[in-house]
Amino acid sequence: MPPVALTIAGSDPSGGAGIQADLKTFHQFGVYGEAAITLLTIQNTRGVTRVELVQPEIIREQIEAAVSDIPPQAAKTGALGGVEQVELLAVMAAAFPFPLVVDPVMMSKHGARLLSPDAEQALRTRLLPHCALVTPNIAEAEVLSGITIDGLDDAEKAARRIGELGALAVLIKGGHLEGAPDDLLYADGLVHRLNGKRVRTRNTHGTGCTYSAAITALLARGELLVNAVRTAKRYIQRAIETAPGLGSGSGPVNHFAETDGDNSVSGASS
Secondary structure, three states: OOOEEEEEEEEOOOOOOHHHHHHHHHHHOOOEEEEEEEEEEEEEOOEEEEEEEOOHHHHHHHHHHHHHHOOOOEEEEOOOEOHHHHHHHHHHHOOOOOOEEEOOOOEOOOOOEOEOHHHHHHHHHHHHHHOOEEOOOHHHHHHHHOOOOOOHHHHHHHHHHHHOOOOOEEEEOOOOOOOOOOEEEEEOOEEEEEOOOOOOOOOOEOHHHHHHHHHHHHHHOOOOHHHHHHHHHHHHHHHHHOOOOOOOOOOEOOOOOOOOOOOOOOOOOO
């Protein structure tokens, strides 16, 4: 029986982000993927032109159908859309018997809002207390913590503040900082700094989705959180470095990038 992971997120028809990126990443780590769609987007590598939210009741039924028949060992959220969707997930997450990774997607790479302003507070106060890990980028971490982040020292303060909201662990991604894209993980009262190498490329569509999906897949495989984050960090570094250059805008990363060890399904491809 393969390990199973569930993604609860939006759909990207161009395949670079959202549930499409999550399922590809799960597969690359040898994990069977399930998906519940929270919103539909009309987008490609050039931009987002439309966002349609899925009714909370339909989201609930999707999750219940998946979990009741093929129980996952871990789950993640992506773009949730509105306050009703966030509050639904908070109620359901309180009863999840598996770890939940929350990727607090607020804006698309092209600037389209994927989480309404009123839903930000619901995410902070209702959903975060039920997650094993939250993975904000710099802008999202500033919203969640109320702290301006200009470097990793600020990121540490923000991570501790977010941890006070109830998240068991916080990973602040440093891709939007100046210099090296180092990340900061705050878990069990300890701070871990994860080094990255800056790649000058436009092909970073779906980076956050893919990173959090890799962590979720590794948790489903039984990895400890800190090890899962470190392994996922190495994977997303390679996925950016070997991006295939698809599309005429911000292209997707390489979901066929090598994973550590022998758990890769397809191996390296560029």
